[in-house]
Structure formats: structure tokens, C-alpha cells
Amino acid sequence: MTRAQRRRPAPARSAFSWRDTLLSYAFLAPALILLTLFTFYPLAYGSYLGFTEYGGARFGQGLPPKWIGLDNFRTLFADPLFLTSLGNSVKYLIVVPVLQLASLAVAVLVNKNLPAMPFFRAAYYVPVVTSISLAAVMWEWVYNKDGTLNWVLGALHLLPGGAVGWLNSEYTAFWAVMLVTFWRGFGYYMVLYLAGLQGIPEELEEAAVLDGASAWQRFWKITVPMMKPTILLCSLLSTIAALRVLEEVLVLTNGGPLNSTYTALMYVYSKAFQGFNFDYGLASAAGLVVAVVALALSVANFRLFRDSSGEGT
């Protein structure tokens, strides 16, 4: 390419590009302003607070945050309650693969053009739009010592030791709360997977059938690879949601028994909103630790599910 050739299209492209760029930013501006105000600024300020002493006493006396470096992090890692809560949150990630596999499998099933499928799609989505307080009352009925779960298991002779208070035992409460998270998230991810499944060309499936591939082979060799971008998205979302689980715990167990369901976000919440004894510095530091864990897991998710063709991610 000669120098003239390289120069010729430049002015036209530049003029067009400027207008285009400005227009793009104009369209982006409302969202960017809102994001800056309500996401980026709080994020930056919250991160800053994690390195400061800023709680009830300073606030009450009208004093500004005081920079204390890594002291909050030292306090956190010396606090057995924080370590327990962080451990519980990491353990809560067990729900992610189970939830993803189940919702993908059910999405494949309800994607068939069979009678009553619209009903099932809607039914699975109901828990997503059910308020947590209502869900808590319902799950209390299920988990109570004289509740539905014990009744069913008793009828099947599966309770040799007698009825169990599922939310009152340190061995079962964690899993009982996790099941509620599964129940609440299942329909949401199923809908996302359904949308992903609609994007797989039918010809591929048909060709595989002609080649004699079984349903199992088609699922693993066609559906899963084609769904990688959606799996990545769902996996990311549910990993972050599992790390941030709070509502179910608050309404069902309040972190007990023996802190077996006390999660990291509950720690953050309790430090930030414990009346006039609030400690924004420590709460922000704990939030930062959770954010770092979430970031690390997000990177892991990207590595695991990145579409090898480079599309869609």
C-alpha cells in the first residue's frame, strides 16, 4: 500500500468516526451517569472505606473516615466468625454445578414441542417471582419437625431416628437453606438456557440424528458445546449469587444453628447495619474480600467455559 493510499480514506473515516463516537456516547450517557452515581462511585468509595476506620463513634462525632491501611483486614482474618462465614459462603458454591446441570437438563426437556410444556415453563418460573417472606413461611412448613418433609420421609420409613428439625440442626440447616436457593434460582436459569437453546440451529441436531447419534451424545456433543456462552453466563451469575446469599439465611435461620449458615454477606450486613454500632470500615473490608473471591471465581469460570471459537463470550 502506498502512502497516498493509506492517507486517502483517513479524513472521511475520521469525520464519520467522530460523529459516530459522539452519538454513541450521547446514547450511553444516561446509563453511564446512572451507573457512575449508583454503581461506580459507591464501589470506589466502599473500597476506600475498607481501608479506613469509620463507624458509629466517628460518625456520631462528625469526624471523617480515618485511613488505617490494612488494619480492618487484619481484624477480619483474626475474627473466627468472619472465617466461618467466608468458609460457609465458599461451601455454598456447591449449589452452582447442581443448579446449572439441573436447569440445563430441564430446559432441554421443556424445549420440546410437547403438550403442557408452556405450563411447566411457567410453573418452574413461579419461585423466581415469589417473595422471599412468602417462600420462608412455605419452607418453614416443609422443614418443621411436624412439617411436610418429615411426614413424607416418615411415610417412606426413611426416618429411623424420628422427625428432624431440619432448620434446627447444625448438620442439616445449611443444606436445607441451600435447597431453597436451588428452588429460587432454578426457574431463572432454566429460562436463560431456554433462550440459549433457541439459538442452536435445528439442522445440526437433524444432521446428528441422521448420523445415528443418541440423545445423550447429542446433548454432550452438540447442545453443551453450542451452549457454552450461556453456560458461562449462568455459571457466573449463580457463582456470584451463591457467594452473596443472604435473604434465605436471614429469614430461615438467621445464621444459626451454631453459625452453620452464617454467610459472608451476613457478616457484612451485620457489621454495616447493626444500629448505631455500625462499622462501615470493617463491613467494607469484608465486602472487598468477598468481591476478590468472586472475581477469582469469575476468572475461573471464564477459563472453564470460554468458547474455544471465541464467539459469544
Next chain:
Amino acid sequence: MKHALRLLTLGLAFSAASGHLSTAAAQQPVEIQFWTWYLSPKFDPYIKTTIAAFEKANPTIKVKWFDKQATMVQDFIASVNMGGAPDVVNLNIDETAKAAQNGFLRAVDGLTPAATLKTTFYPQTLRNFTIGGKVYGYPWYGSLNEGVLLYNPDLLKKAGVAAPRNMTEMLNMVKAVKDKTGAYAWVPALKDPGGASFLGYFFSDGLPIYDAGGKAAFNSPAHIALLQRYVDLFKGGYLPEDALRKEAFQLATELYAQNKVAMIVGGPQALNRIKDSNPSLYAKTVVTTAPLGRANVQTGTSMGMVIPTASKHPAEAAKLAAFFTNNANQIAFAKIVPIVPTTAAAQNDPYFKKVSADPIAKATSLVGASGRFINPGFKVPGNSDDLYKNFSDNIEAAMLGKKTAAQALNDTVSYWNANMSK
């Protein structure tokens, strides 16, 4: 001369005008913000009527009322930050102590003469709002934890026991009631999310919470023996498992309405719920005096009205707080809902001497004049949220057999003494 006269005239005119302006400013009503907690919409008429009466008596003060609910404390903190602090705020004893310890509140004994406060309120209700020697709140409506004993006569008859006259009798009959009826005798307050209610049982038995130097001291052999008594009952299945997860009052009313608990020790407010959920049980519920611990004292709590340091009109705010918490207005409130007034004059009010067969009316009469007993039983410690959480965790560990009663109390006392002043 002419010039001097002109100046004099102008000066006189200006001073007359400014005098007129300052009179107008003095007549301009001062607007104060008043925040209540969880009282709207049920008590709107009472609050509005009382505000109207206050404004009539104080034409220079205008009251802007807001009712705050779950976000009360966060809203309070945010409003202080934004420079629009409320002038009168309704807080409970715990939150008042925390707010005062952190410098959010103005001492009210600097706004209302100490002598007036002392003659208006029972000494203990005033002590409940005294932090570091200063009074930070005007005591408002209260409740007693023991209050009255409500019981299902059929279940007690089936168990073959009479209503307990004290806590020793209550603890002694727990097994008999459960074994013979299948229902729990009662639901003790073992653990609660934002407090340390089990400390109240120590206080009721005359056991100290702090030593003379203000250090936590609830780990003597007598404290341990009392906790052990409850641990044994819990492990034996004689107390509901849910008592470790749910607030005792809520659980007790739920189970009582289902005939799964024979007795409730508490305020008359429990009867309101039973009246709605099980009217036939309500009709046969017997109300009598509450069984008390060895010290023969009640425990209880109350609301108060506080004046934030950031209030721009503390004098006017103090007037409103004093008005709302005076005897006449507390008695008027007690006629709407069975609260326990914190004013000393309430104990002689004829309203609480009425005789009635209706359970709620009877319970109200029994507790209404007992405001002198309103006492949580212990002073709110510094760093209370962390300390209460540690206490609750240790009580739970003892109940679930993870620690002995002695270990649980020793651990708590060590934690409290190491973290109380943080």
C-alpha cells in the same frame, strides 16, 4: 443639622422596621420533625390527635410527623449525614444507649429540669435511659417481659398441675406438662437476634450481671446452675427446638394458638394475636399474676423519645417529647393498646383498677400500673451487638451440647470483658 435629622429619621424608621420584622420572625412557627417507630397506620388517630393538642398548646411550634419502620436507624444516620436530622425520635432502650455511646444524642436533663424528670417518671424507667450519668431519653410506653401468666386451663388440668406461682414451680412442672399433654409448658426466651434476653433470667433470680467494677460477672456457680437447668430441659425435649431460632414471643403465641403450649408468660399483647387466631381458646384463657424468679422482680423494656445532637430546635423538641410522654398522654395511649405507662402517676390511675372478665382487659389491669418494674435487668454494654451475639452463640452452644454450661458462661464473660469498651 438637616443632614443629621434625616439620618435620625432614617435610623428610627429602620429600627422600627427591624423591630417589626423581628416580631414577625418570632411569630413564625418553628417546624420540628418527629419520628415514631412502627406506630403507623394502626395508631395514626392517637398520634395525630396528640400532635394537634400539642400544637394548640404551643402555637409557635409546628410538628411534622413521620413513622419509620425497619429502616429507622439507617434513616436516622442518613438524615444526620445529609444535614436534615429529626428533632424528636422514638427509640428503645438498647438503641438509645448505642446512639448515646456513639455521640448521636443530646442529654435531655439539660433541656428539661432534672427535678421535673424525677417527679414525672418512675426512678427505674428514667435509669433505663441514663448513660454515663446523663439522661438521654424521655421514657415512653413500656412492656413487661413477665407481665402476666396466660394459660390454657384444659392443658393444665390434663397435666394435673396448678398455675405456677413462681419460676421454681414453673421449672418443676415443665416435664409433667409435656409428658402428660404432649404440649410444652411454656417457651422461655433462650436466644434472640438483637439482644441477650437470657440475662433477664439471671436478674430475675437475683444474680448479678456485672460486678461492682462494671465487669461482666455472670459465671458464678449459681449462674451456671440456672443455665444448666434450662440446658437439661432443652436436651430432654421439654423446650421447643425452635426457641433457638425464633423469637420467644412469636413462637409462644403461634404454639399457644395451636394448643401446643400450655402457658405464656408475657404482656397482654399476646392475647390480641390469640383473639384473632383462635377465638374459642381466647375465651377460655385464664389470666393471672406472672410467676417470678427468686428475686421477685419483673423485667421489662420501654420506648423513649430522644433528641439528636444534630437537632436544630432542641428546646422545641424537648417540649414535644415531654408532652407526648406525660402521664395524661401515656394513659390515653394505654386506653387504646395495652401498654405499660412509664409515668409514676399511672400507678394510681383508676383506669387500671377496673375489674373485668375479658382476658385482655384483665391483663391490662394487672400490668398497666406496674411501670415501676420496667427494667431490662442489666445496663446495655458498649459494643453491645457483638457482645449479645457472642452471648447468644454461647447459650446456643450449651443448649446443643457443644459446650458445658460453665464453659459457655466462662467464654462469654471473657469475651465481654475483653470487648466491652471497644
